[in-house]
Amino acid sequence: xxxxxxxxxxxxxxxxxKVAQRTMELLASKHLADIGTLAATVAHELRNPLGVINVxxxxxxxxxxxxxxxxxxxSIEKKVAEGSQIINNLLVYSRMKMPQFGKxxxxxxxxxxxxxxxxxxGGRKIRLKKxxxxxxxxxxxxxxxxxxxxxxxxxxxxxxxIEDNRGVVEVSGSVKSGNGIAxxxxxxxxxxxxxxxxxxxxxxxTRKTKGTGLGLVICRDLxxxxxxxxxxxxxxxxxxxxxxxxPIRRDK
Amino acid sequence: MKKKVLIADDDNEMRDEISGILRDxxxxxxxxxxxxxxxxxxxxxxxxxxLLDLKMPxxxxxxVLKELNENKIKLNTIVLTGSTLGSSLPDEDISNEEKMRIxxxxxxxxxxxxxxxxxxxxxxxxxx
Numbered sequence: 102x103x104x105x106x107x108x109x110x111x112x113x114x115x116x117x118x119k120v121a122q123r124t125m126e127l128l129a130s131k132h133l134a135d136i137g138t139l140a141a142t143v144a145h146e147l148r149n150p151l152g153v154i155n156v157x158x159x160x161x162x163x164x165x166x167x168x169x170x171x172x173x174x175x176s177i178e179k180k181v182a183e184g185s186q187i188i189n190n191l192l193v194y195s196r197m198k199m200p201q202f203g204k205x206x207x208x209x210x211x212x213x214x215x216x217x218x219x220x221x222x223g224g225r226k227i228r229l230k231k232x233x234x235x236x237x238x239x240x241x242x243x244x245x246x247x248x249x250x251x252x253x254x255x256x257x258x259x260x261x262x263i264e265d266n267r268g269v270v271e272v273s274g275s276v277k278s279g280n281g282i283a284x285x286x287x288x289x290x291x292x293x294x295x296x297x298x299x300x301x302x303x304x305x306x307t308r309k310t311k312g313t314g315l316g317l318v319i320c321r322d323l324x325x326x327x328x329x330x331x332x333x334x335x336x337x338x339x340x341x342x343x344x345x346x347x348p349i350r351r352d353k
Numbered sequence: 354m355k356k357k358v359l360i361a362d363d364d365n366e367m368r369d370e371i372s373g374i375l376r377d378x379x380x381x382x383x384x385x386x387x388x389x390x391x392x393x394x395x396x397x398x399x400x401x402x403x404l405l406d407l408k409m410p411x412x413x414x415x416x417v418l419k420e421l422n423e424n425k426i427k428l429n430t431i432v433l434t435g436s437t438l439g440s441s442l443p444d445e446d447i448s449n450e451e452k453m454r455i456x457x458x459x460x461x462x463x464x465x466x467x468x469x470x471x472x473x474x475x476x477x478x479x480x481x
Binding site: 141144145146147148149151152153154155156157159160163181182185 | 464
């Protein structure tokens with residue numbers, strides 16, 4: 102009788118945890134939906150005036166004879182394009198959805214991401230080192246598109262952090278004890294100073310001339326939704342290492 | 354004969370600025386500040402190209418596209434929109450699927466801020 106009672110209590114506790122988990126998931130998705138609506142509204146309200154500014158600049162350019170004036174018009178056009186790009190990034194961020202979990206061959210996925218980024222930066226002499234052997238044959242329970250988003254972002258950052266034409270980007274993987282894997286992306290780039298370190302995960306913070314300051318925020322949020330974590334080690338002039346840990350199986 | 358372009362957009366400045374460019378390019382331009390005005394003009398005279406905003410008061414661009422289709426009026430339409438296709442705004446009572454279906458009725462869709470040279474090319478092609 103006591104045994105049955107204990108069993109019942111255990112089931113009850115499990116149920117409670119499941120309800121709490123599901124509630125969290127629903128709250129998170131509701132929050133994301135609200136941000137989505139807000140972003141779509143803001144995007145619409147900003148794209149219209151940007152559109153008008155752009156057409157007006159075009160009209161000005163046609164009438165302008167003074168090279169000084171033309172330079173100002175170019176500035177307007179350039180900023181319109183940049184503003185438009187920021188809106189696009191904001192939309193990507195806001196369209197973030199709860200992960201669609203499935204089995205992922207993490208070795209192939211990481212190799213593909215790394216090679217794709219390398220190809221993008223083809224013109225530069227940056228060596229890509231892949232130390233992914235420990236992850237061979239492992240299947241990770243995660244959202245494939247979101248994993249690609251995370252690692253493409255981080256590897257792109259690594260390439261961009263290398264300002265000279267020479268350098269090394271290293272993507273390595275290891276299996277953690279228990280239920281996890283760790284993936285590190287290391288670069289020999291400029292590194293991050295102490296003050297900036299406190300801000301790198303804040304939305305819209307960036308040191309890049311063409312950045313939107315949403316890349317790392319998106320990465321962190323996606324990793325959180327996978328019950329993972331992201332860590333950074335960096336020093337100015339010594340490069341940075343971003344390490345992502347994610348569970349192999351979803352906790353039931 | 355000058356080719357005729359109708360601009361339907363609820364933004365005054367947008368209508369003025371695009372009209373300026375098109376007149377310089379040798380088009381005859383008429384403007385409408387909402388879908389209903391545009392439909393009235395379309396029923397009265399023939400246009401070669403329609404530049405259509407989507408989110409307008411009184412009658413939206415979606416409703417214009419639907420009505421043109423229902424009345425079997427063939428008019429080359431270029432949609433110029435600030436909206437994000439695939440996500441809906443809070444005050445819209447039309448589903449995304451429906452929107453995408455209706456948008457297929459337009460010859461082309463461009464997001465604001467758009468590339469003006471590309472727009473001019475499109476208008477030229479569609480007016481032929």
